[in-house]
Amino acid sequence: MLEGKTFFFVGAGNICESMIKGILSAGIVRPGEIRVANRSNTERLNYLRNYYGIVPVTDKQTAAAKADIIVLAMKPQDVFAALDELRDSTQENQIIISVLAGVPTSLIEDSLNTQIAVIRAMPNTSCAILESATGLSAGRFTTPNQLKLAEEIFCMMGEVVVVEEHLLDAVTGLSGSGPAYIYYLVEAMEKAGETAGIPRELARPLVLKTLLGAAKMLMETGENPEELRRQVTSPNGTTMAGINELNKGDFQNTLRKAILKATRRSQELGRVIIEKQYAQK
Numbered sequence: 001m002l003e004g005k006t007f008f009f010v011g012a013g014n015i016c017e018s019m020i021k022g023i024l025s026a027g028i029v030r031p032g033e034i035r036v037a038n039r040s041n042t043e044r045l046n047y048l049r050n051y052y053g054i055v056p057v058t059d060k061q062t063a064a065a066k067a068d069i070i071v072l073a074m075k076p077q078d079v080f081a082a083l084d085e086l087r088d089s090t091q092e093n094q095i096i097i098s099v100l101a102g103v104p105t106s107l108i109e110d111s112l113n114t115q116i117a118v119i120r121a122m123p124n125t126s127c128a129i130l131e132s133a134t135g136l137s138a139g140r141f142t143t144p145n146q147l148k149l150a151e152e153i154f155c156m157m158g159e160v161v162v163v164e165e166h167l168l169d170a171v172t173g174l175s176g177s178g179p180a181y182i183y184y185l186v187e188a189m190e191k192a193g194e195t196a197g198i199p200r201e202l203a204r205p206l207v208l209k210t211l212l213g214a215a216k217m218l219m220e221t222g223e224n225p226e227e228l229r230r231q232v233t234s235p236n237g238t239t240m241a242g243i244n245e246l247n248k249g250d251f252q253n254t255l256r257k258a259i260l261k262a263t264r265r266s267q268e269l270g271r272v273i274i275e276k277q278y279a280q281k
């Protein structure tokens with residue numbers, strides 16, 4: 001279904017680059033079929049053109065009118081300015097994919113002049129290496145085939161779950177923000193390794209292989225994490241000593257609170273934007 005489709009990314013930041021990298025390495029489209037615009041940072045557009053061969057544009061109206069798939073990838077608070085620029089350039093046969101945290105599909109639908117398909121997606125930056133975990137939800141003008149097309153795009157970049165839209169805030173808190181929690185864990189483990197006497201250059205490969213090995217064990221054995229943890233934890237051994245210390249720091253509860261906070265922040269971003277929309281009317 002993706003054969004010959006053209007993309008227009010509105011917003012050339014981190015997630016845009018991750019998706020471009022993924023889309024190109026999955027062979028979904030050719031670089032010349034990807035147009036990208038920013039608000040003002042042309043240096044960034046030039047970098048993306050030089051590195052990936054995509055087509056930078058400044059005339060967003062023309063690029064939007066010509067694209068099959070428009071990807072909204074600006075910060076949530078910039079969505080109104082971006083939609084203002086696109087309002088008269090979209091047609092019903094196009095698809096808008098919004099990766100914006102918190103922003104409901106209805107807000108985008110209501111801001112445009114056409115009854116266009118809007119699909120809300122929450123990928124993560126691992127799109128770049130085709131290992132994203134992406135949540136998707138369809139807006140009210142989206143047909144099953146249009147949702148399938150979006151699924152096809154993100155399936156090429158990793159795992160996809162289609163959920164009811166209200167769950168996308170939780171997907172954002174869990175797997176959209178998720179890579180950052182893991183990077184933070186790696187930072188902490190490396191620092192701890194150093195404190196225990198292992199030089200950083202040795203700690204990094206040890207930590208990374210441990211991380212990858214654990215993820216693969218979970219995926220390939222299909223075992224519960226509790227069981228795999230039990231297999232590592234000898235009675236009164238080293239792991240138990242470590243886990244007891246994590247429990248003293250309320251590890252699981254802290255992580256639970258972090259994911260709920262991120263979820264609520266996504267909901268809050270949406271609420272603020274909806275209030276702004278009403279205030280403008």
Ligand SMILES: NC(=O)C1=CN([C@@H]2O[C@H](COP(=O)(O)OP(=O)(O)OC[C@H]3O[C@@H](n4cnc5c(N)ncnc54)[C@H](OP(=O)(O)O)[C@@H]3O)[C@@H](O)[C@H]2O)C=CC1
Binds near residue numbers: 085
């Ligand atoms: N980073 C991540 O891991 C993920 C982010 N997201 C979502 O993706 C969105 C973007 O995040 P991220 O890439 O990190 O943000 P960045 O700040 O890296 O990029 C945002 C980009 O949007 C551009 N922009 C702002 N307004 C406009 C406009 N009117 N027209 C065109 N471009 C515009 C900015 O351009 P300029 O620099 O010129 O101002 C900037 O390049 C957010 O809504 C976020 O919630 C979703 C999943 C994961």
Ligand SMILES: O=C(O)[C@@H]1CCC=N1
Binds near residue numbers: 101172176177
């Ligand atoms: O931090 C953020 O708001 C975005 C959404 C998910 C990941 N990054």
